[in-house]
Amino acid sequence: MSPLGKAYLEKLYHELRKMPEEERIDAVKEIESHIEEGLLSGQPEGVILKKLGEPRQLAKAFRSEYYKQGMKGGDWRDMLRMIGFYCTTGLLSVMVVPVLATIAYGFGFCAVLILIAGAVRSFGVSWINMDFGPYYTVPYEWSMAYALVIGGIVGGIAWISRTYLRRYLQFVSERYSHILPSGRG
Structure with missing residues (x-):
């Protein structure tokens, strides 16, 4: 050979x-x-x-x-590890992944819409409301600055959610390859 x-x-x-x-x-x-x-x-x-x-x-x-x-009758420790893995990450993933994905991509989309609304409203479009509390409306001249601040906050939440979603998925994939005897190639 x-x-x-x-x-x-x-x-x-x-x-x-x-x-x-x-x-x-x-x-x-x-x-x-x-x-x-x-x-x-x-x-x-x-x-x-x-x-x-x-x-x-x-x-x-x-x-x-x-x-x-x-x-069919292997090592009982492997079986317990598999059961523990699927009971924890499997059930937890049913909640964590959809919530983080919804926040990440929903807030990301909203951040873009906020920035667009701020840009459009700064040209004097009156049907876009930007209220800061019940008694104060943001002046048209400040629309873009207000949109940048609020869009930045919402976009930051989206970015943090996306980062933690990726970390969680990497963690689960890593644990999968370490715990299960067949592992992931």
Whole structure:
């Protein structure tokens, strides 16, 4: 086997790091024998490796198979971790993701509308109301400044919500790959 094939097997072994050592070695041996059979039948090594696909995707398939077998009676700690993960992040995500997404994109859209309204009202359009409390209407000359302040506040809330939405989704994805035995490739 050439250095290319050996590098492929090393990468596969590395990508299988979330599996027990014995399972990792078995998977690498299986692929190694597949490569050797192809070489003996006269196929070029590059063609064989291309048919196998990227080591990351192949490792994902092996982990998935391992995980499916584990569901039939695997390690009880893995099962408890999976249950804990889905009960916490799964249920929490049902509330957190829609709320943060609605705030982020709804407030972002409103910030743009506020800025447009301020620009239009500064030209004397009377049907756009900008009231600061029940007894004070913002003068037309100050419409854009008022819109910049209010739009900035609303836009800031949108930006903060979007930032925390992205952080939450990254956290869940990271935890998913660390907790579940099959992981994410």
